[in-house]
Amino acid sequence: MGAEAMSEERLTGGCQCGAVRYALHASIGNPCICHCRMCQKAFGSYFAPLGGVPRDKFELTRGEIATFMSSDAAERGFCRDCGTPLTFRYLSEPEINVSMGSLDDPSSVRPVLQVGTETRVPWFAELASLPAASTDESTAPDRLQAICNGNHQHPDHDTADWHVPGQRG
Numbered sequence: 001m002g003a004e005a006m007s008e009e010r011l012t013g014g015c016q017c018g019a020v021r022y023a024l025h026a027s028i029g030n031p032c033i034c035h036c037r038m039c040q041k042a043f044g045s046y047f048a049p050l051g052g053v054p055r056d057k058f059e060l061t062r063g064e065i066a067t068f069m070s071s072d073a074a075e076r077g078f079c080r081d082c083g084t085p086l087t088f089r090y091l092s093e094p095e096i097n098v099s100m101g102s103l104d105d106p107s108s109v110r111p112v113l114q115v116g117t118e119t120r121v122p123w124f125a126e127l128a129s130l131p132a133a134s135t136d137e138s139t140a141p142d143r144l145q146a147i148c149n150g151n152h153q154h155p156d157h158d159t160a161d162w163h164v165p166g167q168r169g
Helices: 037-043 124-129 141-149
Strands: 011-014 021-024 029-034 048-054 058-062 066-069 074-078 085-090 095-099 113-115
Touching: 037 048, 037 085, 048 085
Parallel strands: 029 113
Antiparallel strands: 011 021, 021 058, 029 048, 048 095, 066 074, 074 085, 085 095
């Protein structure tokens, strides 16, 4: 769908390597974190932050999303180059959910609900009380410099074009 047919609202996001970029032309509805076992495995995490927009308000602006049918009812989208989880959708529903961590500004959408709590890790509520350190404080200076010098992550904004660093083939 062309940008001229979209609304003025626009949130952008994409994968870690920059091969896939998207724009949302509506506010994210029902932002939640899902603790179900499928989401835990799909995200390689304790939960998955997701929020939906109508499918016609989701615009793929670069690349293609690979998909995996995690059940007969749902498909999960990801970048086939870097593996970033990007979307989730029930095939029978009119919306598509995006992984809120893939938004360019993930802090712009606050979850309002937890679902799949039957498999929430029992100590989840304790995570915020763990000791905390910034990246500068927790990473050796030489390692931090090496990461900065060899960073292959796409910036948190749209770019005119982008070579996917580290891509093989």
